[in-house]
Amino acid sequence: METLVVDHPLVAHKLTTLRDVRTDSPTFRRLADELVTLLAYEATRDVRVSEVTVQTPVAQAKGVRMAKPYPLVVPILRAGLGMLDGMTRLLPTAEVGFLGMIRNESTLQAETYATRLPDDLSGRQCYVVDPMLATGGTLAAAVQFLFDRGAVDVTAICLLAAPEGLAYMDKVFANSGKPIRVVTAALDERLNENGYIVPGLGDAGDRLYGVV
Numbered sequence: 001m002e003t004l005v006v007d008h009p010l011v012a013h014k015l016t017t018l019r020d021v022r023t024d025s026p027t028f029r030r031l032a033d034e035l036v037t038l039l040a041y042e043a044t045r046d047v048r049v050s051e052v053t054v055q056t057p058v059a060q061a062k063g064v065r066m067a068k069p070y071p072l073v074v075p076i077l078r079a080g081l082g083m084l085d086g087m088t089r090l091l092p093t094a095e096v097g098f099l100g101m102i103r104n105e106s107t108l109q110a111e112t113y114a115t116r117l118p119d120d121l122s123g124r125q126c127y128v129v130d131p132m133l134a135t136g137g138t139l140a141a142a143v144q145f146l147f148d149r150g151a152v153d154v155t156a157i158c159l160l161a162a163p164e165g166l167a168y169m170d171k172v173f174a175n176s177g178k179p180i181r182v183v184t185a186a187l188d189e190r191l192n193e194n195g196y197i198v199p200g201l202g203d204a205g206d207r208l209y210g211v212v
């Protein structure tokens with residue numbers, strides 16, 4: 001598995017405000033949206049394109065267009081929804097599948113309550129968006145859903161990642177033979193005794209949408 005920590009002063013600036021406990025929900029949403037666009041720029045470096053020729057007002061020019069099948073963007077509900085608009089702004093032709101998952105806060109195991117994905121993902125590049133990669137249980141289950149349907153490679157875009165979560169992903173998919181990438185704005189120190197990322201930003205879903 002490949003991990004890319006995007007090292008950019010604008011990313012660091014926005015992430016610092018996102019972490020700040022005083023940042024209110026509307027500002028948190030806006031910053032999450034802006035951050036995903038910056039991360040997606042790096043995450044889509046290998047997006048497949050095909051060569052085309054267009055006629056400019058002056059001459060013919062060689063260029064590229066997004067290749068079919070178009071990529072699939074998969075937000076993991078609830079918190080991943082806060083990253084969907086930023087992704088589709090950059091990839092307007094992408095299709096969107098949904099996974100609803102919640103981590104049981106006692107066992108830290110991911111539970112799936114909704115799946116709305118194409119049955120056949122053969123040959124598709126998939127981009128999973130979820131702000132937090134903590135134990136890695138949620139992301140590992142999400143990636144497995146996509147591989148089971150034939151996805152060829154999966155890139156996860158996370159605002160924050162914990163070393164424990166990356167190690168878990170490495171272990172689970174060590175023999176998958178399929179490329180997996182994690183693109184994140186920061187690799188934090190560790191998880192605390194409740195499975196929260198330290199220093200982290202708290203519960204991303206609650207900060208985006210309020211406590212339920």
Ligand SMILES: O=P(O)(O)OC[C@H]1O[C@H](OP(=O)(O)OP(=O)(O)O)[C@H](O)[C@@H]1O
Pocket residue numbers: 076077078079080101102103104108110130131132133134135136137138139165195203204205206
């Ligand atoms: O790496 P893990 O230990 O599995 O934890 C990460 C998951 O926890 C959060 O979602 P949560 O379960 O809080 O659901 P929510 O989006 O509805 O708030 C987060 O958005 C990830 O999906």
Ligand SMILES: O=c1cc[nH]c(=O)[nH]1
Pocket residue numbers: 132134195196197198200201202203204205
């Ligand atoms: O720190 C964490 C860990 C899991 N989920 C969150 O929203 N935050």
Ligand SMILES: [Mg+2]
Pocket residue numbers: 079203204205206
């Ligand atoms: Mg949550």
